[in-house]
Each structure stands twice: as C-alpha cells, then as structure tokens.
Amino acid sequence: MSVKRPIIIDCDTGTDDAIAIIAALGCEEISILGLTSVNGNVSENYTSQNNLDMMEYLDRDIPVFHGAWLPLKASRDTGAGDNVHGKTGLGDVELPRAERRKMEGERAAEFIYRMALRYPGQLEIIATGPLTNVALAIIEHDDIKALIRKIYFMGGATEGGNVTPSAEFNIWVDPEACHTVLASGIPTVMVGLNVSNQATMGNGEIERLRGYGSREGRLAADIIHYQMNRFGIGIGFSRMHDPLTLAAALYPECLSFRECFVDAECRGDYTRGHTYVDLRNRSGRQPNCSVAVGIDVEKFREWLCERIRRAGE
C-alpha cells in the first residue's frame, strides 16, 4: 500500500493560495496534516479566517493554525492591502463564516516542529506565502533541519519582481525568513515569478471549473473571475503562482529545474527582498536550491483543472 506523503500547506490565503488548497484536496497521494496561516497578502487574522472558513465550507476536517502576524524583522503588518486579493484576501468571494470549526490552539511553528518529529525525514512543506512560520520553526528548533524532507516555496524570481522591480512579494515581506530557510540545509524547491507569471488561467478554465458542478469548482472559478476583473479592468487571465508550487511537489513533470545557489537580499534601499539566483553557478557557492526555470503551461493547466475536479468528487 502506498504511504501518503505527509504535507503541511503554509499559506497567506489569498486568492491563489485558496486555489492551491482546493487543488491539494484533490490530490489523493498526499495527507494534508494542516494549514498554517501567515501574514502576507492580508493580515494573519484574515488569512487564518479564510483557511478556517474554506475548510468548513468544503467540509474538510483539516486543522487550521494561527501563525506569524509580522515578519521576522519588520515593525509593521505588511499585508499587501493593495487589493490584489481584496480587503479580506479572497477578493469579492464571501464564504460563510465558520461556525462548527475552530482554530487550533497550537501556533504554526510548534505544529510544524511536532509534525517533523512525528514524520522524521518525510514531512514536506508547501509554502505559498512569506516564509516567516517556517523560519521560526527552524530558529526555535535547530534539530528540525534533519527532519524535514523538503520545502517547496513560491517566492522570488530568477530576475525582476512584482512588488518592486527587484523583489517578489513573498520574499519582499520577509527576506530574513527566506534567508533562514535557504541557509538551513533543508532541501528546497523555489517556484518564482519567472515561471509562475506564465501559469495563467482564464475564461476557458472558469467555464470548465463551473461545469464540474461542485462547490470546489465554483469557488475556484469565482476566485479566478475576481482576479481577472479586479480594479474594474478586465485582464484576460489570472496567475496561479501558488497552485504551481503545489504542482512542483506533485506534478514536477510540468516544470524543469536547475540546481543553483540562492539567497535573499536583506539589505539595500532598492534590492531588499531580491532573490539572488546563481543560475550559471559563477559565485562558487554550493547550490542549495532546485529552481524552477521552465514550464509547460498546458500540462500545468490540465493538471490543475483535473485536481480541482477530483476535489469536488
């Protein structure tokens, strides 16, 4: 009997985080141990509430944990607040507020450590927001470094950025956390904007998801519709940054990777949050990360739609 892969999804839910979670519910090869919430797209009180509401709305008993309200070093809540994900994080999608389900009392970093101890050498983390919770687990429990099998994170880029010309949002919120994760020696896989900006869904996929006739399909379609029409301008696509990170773990065939030295820039007036990706190994530094460098978009789209379909079965 194949043993299910034990997975924690650490997320700043957020629209594309929500779609990644829905798709993960359709992946029978994994056991989702829990959702750990982190400050990012919106404040942690919203990201955790979104996770809890989703689990009740989709009738899943996956535990939800509170996580970091602030990045390791910043002195303020850096939730985007620029409406990329709307005021509460799910755009104009309003889920019924959870009544039966309650947040767990244990905080994210402690839960991550406890699961690493329970599944030594097997636990994998799919991080789709700033890496604050994961970094705290590493800082507070040094022995965790030998216990976590792999960390897949959405963040950074081989060049450029989205929240600044040189930084991608997740790393920009907490570059110190990214540095801690990359320096930990835990195997890491980076899914950056260089591939995730190509991972788009549009009207055709919205129609297909609605056609499944499931809550999961409708919710994903509504979120994509919001992303395509936010700000009152109809952009013809929505970027699936976080679902692509799930694919890196569960369907790596849709991506190609290169082993590189990567670090996060924690200084610089203009470069804080930049990911230094030594694609040509010129730094002389040992590679510490598998960086996604190529994507087969059609393969990814097909996989993502199918997982969302299975989630609703």
Ligand code: RIB
């Ligand atoms: O830059 C894209 C990333 O920032 C995604 O994870 C999105 O959800 C936001 O967190």
Ligand code: CA
């Ligand atoms: Ca995210």
